[in-house]
Amino acid sequence: SAVISQKPSRDICQRGTSLTIQCQVDSQVTMMFWYRQQPGQSLTLIATANQGSEATYESGFVIDKFPISRPNLTFSTLTVSNMSPEDSSIYLCSVEDMDWARGTRSREQYFGPGTRLTVT
Amino acid sequence: DAKTTQPPSMDCAEGRAANLPCNHSTISGNEYVYWYRQIHSQGPQYIIHGLKNNETNEMASLIITEDRKSSTLILPHATLRDTAVYYCIVTSDYKLSFGAGTTVTVRA
Numbered sequence: 001s002a003v004i005s006q007k008p009s010r011d012i013c014q015r016g017t018s019l020t021i022q023c024q025v026d027s028q029v030t031m032m033f034w035y036r037q038q039p040g041q042s043l044t045l046i047a048t049a050n051q052g053s054e055a056t057y058e059s060g061f062v063i064d065k066f067p068i069s070r071p072n073l074t075f076s077t078l079t080v081s082n083m084s085p086e087d088s089s090i091y092l093c094s095v096e097d098m099d100w101a102r103g104t105r106s107r108e109q110y111f112g113p114g115t116r117l118t119v120t
Numbered sequence: 121d122a123k124t125t126q127p128p129s130m131d132c133a134e135g136r137a138a139n140l141p142c143n144h145s146t147i148s149g150n151e152y153v154y155w156y157r158q159i160h161s162q163g164p165q166y167i168i169h170g171l172k173n174n175e176t177n178e179m180a181s182l183i184i185t186e187d188r189k190s191s192t193l194i195l196p197h198a199t200l201r202d203t204a205v206y207y208c209i210v211t212s213d214y215k216l217s218f219g220a221g222t223t224v225t226v227r228a
Contacts (some may be wrong), residue, residue: 001166004163031214033214033215042207042218042219042220042221043164043216043218044218045215045216045217048214048215058215092163092164094163094164094216096214105214107152107154107169108166108169109156109166109214109216110166111163111164111165112163113162113163114162114163
């Protein structure tokens, strides 16, 4: 399974500022995703990070608020822009690779440890 | 994606098997059943997935009924470290929709 790291692990930010979260994988993977987990809630998918093209956002999430980059097959960033206290959440990246032996999806997603963001 | 129904919570005894049910009566033919768990303050952890056949790996077994309308995740010998929220997800897509899950508490 892929090993995923995120930076920072936590941060406290002032409203109106932006924070960029990094996700690093120890191997090349085909798919990368960004999720949000608000306090006491379950995870919600923000977007799929696509290499070489714009991310694919889920309903309720827009690029201006959550710009995403994916410059290569091992790295992605999520920026939370113009933050408000409602953005206080845990942000997680996940990855899924191919089962190269079978030439199919592995159907196993692995998650990073998360970035705990508090906006004051 | 098919909707899933799980009990909100369950207790089990350490060392015993834990059987976690999930109903997914509207599942379609190309949708897989996935199980993930989230231990407090950690990212979710993949456990197992299946389409039609029962599956087993080093963590758990997945039993899917013949009509595919329900499934059971079996943790063969629960330990205190298995205390977590367990999510049953049904999808044919890359996107995982996490519901409320089942909070499993393993007691000594």
